[in-house]
Amino acid sequence: MPEGHTIHRAATEHRGLLAGREVEVRSPQGRFADGARLLDGRRLDDVEAHGKHLFYRWDTGDIVHVHLGLFGKFRRHEGTPPEPRPTTRLRMAVPAGAIDLTGPTACALMDEGGRERILTRLGPDPLRDDADPERFVRRVLRSRAPVGTLLMDQSVIAGVGNVYRAESLFARGIHPSREGRDLTEDEARALWDTVREMLRDGVRRGRIITTSPHELGIPRSRMRRGDRTYVYRQDACRRCGGPVERWTVAGRNAFACPACQPGR
């Protein structure tokens, strides 16, 4: 379930619950046993999000790196949590509540060097105040790769996944197959702005909704799963009603409305 909005939301939530406190750390199945043993009872100092990556800083100087991948998920329990399930990779508990992690691509101990190694291969993250949009714009305008590929490339822009790729390009009327260098500077900047707005909205709502009930002609209360996107996983474009193209790029589904997103 995770694109950048999920990660930044988790960082805020986990910081609020855990930071500055001594945390009970557990890892059933021994999957993170070494880390859990080392960190159990230590103080968590901070939680940082960058793109889809999370970094938990501990008073030992250790950093726990978490990447949710495709299946990773956090669950929160208030108060005393139930016994962790066998698939629980990491539990961080304080008296007020607990965070459980399942299915991550990455959950590993590292040091500052490891964190920096990851950050150097990440592009600007539109959810971060320190992000430089021009880095994204330059990279896009110089590349002959399709803009749909560039948006999913975490070294070009960090935090965008398959849904935001489809929906942000739709919002700007840009076909994913257009080459980066064929975009105008204005298009590239507007694309960054759109992605940032969508991500912020995702953080606020805790889910991705890029459609407006007004445009769909559905009352907000009747909106359901399937009404949340214009082209992502749609057969018909929710704006013009025309057929949505669906094809595979690097093993992932890509979506576009050829009428609303001209250019290849």
Add this chain to the structure above:
DNA sequence: AAGAATGTTATGTA
């Protein structure tokens, strides 16, 4: 209940 899914990385092939 098989199949699909909001990811990344390493390795193979053209």
Add this chain to the structure above:
DNA sequence: CTACATAACATTCT
């Protein structure tokens, strides 16, 4: 060297 495709890995939901 680049640019692809494919496999591997993780789990839940329909």
